[in-house]
Amino acid sequence: MDKISESPVAEADRPDAPKATGRTNRSAALIATAVALPVTLLVAALAFANLAPDTPAATPDPSPTTPQAQSTTPVEMAAPALAERPAIVCRALLSQLPTAIRELAQRPVTAGPEQNAAYGDPALTVACGGTEPEVAPDEHLVLVNSVCWYTVEGPDDTQLTTVDRETAVTVRVPHFYGEALQWVSPISRTVAESIRSATPAPSGCTS
Template sequence: MSPQSHPTGLFRLGRLPALAGVAAAVAVLAACSGPVDLTAPTPQAKARTICRDLVSHTPDVVDSQKRREIAHPSPYTAAWGDPAITLSCGVPKPPALNAASECFEVNGVGWFSEKQAAGYRFTTIGRKVYAQVMVPKKYVPSDPLVDLSKAISDQLPVVQPCV
């Protein structure tokens, strides 16, 4: 079947400029979403260098989402996509995390998971510093933790492995 005779008409040569215009408009709107409003943590002195190193080693793309600008830039935060997947390093221990909490591993990184209204909050377990990743519902069941695990493994020293 030739492009001009496709039954939906989407592939007719006359429709390509219109589709390109729509795609360009969508790209412009996506780019106009603005910086991510993310409150930076205030890590303790011993965690600051570790967190700066972690954030500086995070990938530019997480779960196929590009890095985003943050409204109040901090060396302890990073964001990707819209809605934003966010990473905050040097956060306090989650109140619900205790010795009986379930731990799961992604590429050697232990995580504590908490369901939130807007998605999930994952906090590293067994590291010298707590780092949190917020994952909006839009990205479930994908796993941005896979893309972040190398930087976390390399930059956040293990104190106790996830068991």
């Protein structure tokens, strides 16, 4: 009787044979995924950081000594009609006023640029040709750079008016800027150079 030869069964086809190749492929895929995922996340994070706008630096609170954006809107001021001589005096004064008082740049005014000026935001104003105040003998007057000023404290500003010049000049300094006399000092120099002294000056104006 002839012997029937048995064909060898491939090891991979045997039910009990370990599928080494499949496990190897799956392990390699898992490792590749584990490596690729952090790289993908890193690339995405870098791309987002490049697209995101820079965080703006904190803006310091405005103060009289801190440069700040200033409004260019004209400052509302009255411009009463002046007689010939005061009008000439005021034009001379306005032509000599500085373009800035300390760090406060000059701003346009709504009326009377030949007699009015404004600086900064909030506005410090200079008005020429107004009415000189009545000053009692015991009133407190302040002499600044040879110009005598009568001061009145208001709720929002300090008003200073000359009382020793042929044409009166009034300066309003917002309380925001602190001590008013430090701001009126450069204006006083221009007033002294542009407007003649009145005679006689109030007794409290002597230095």
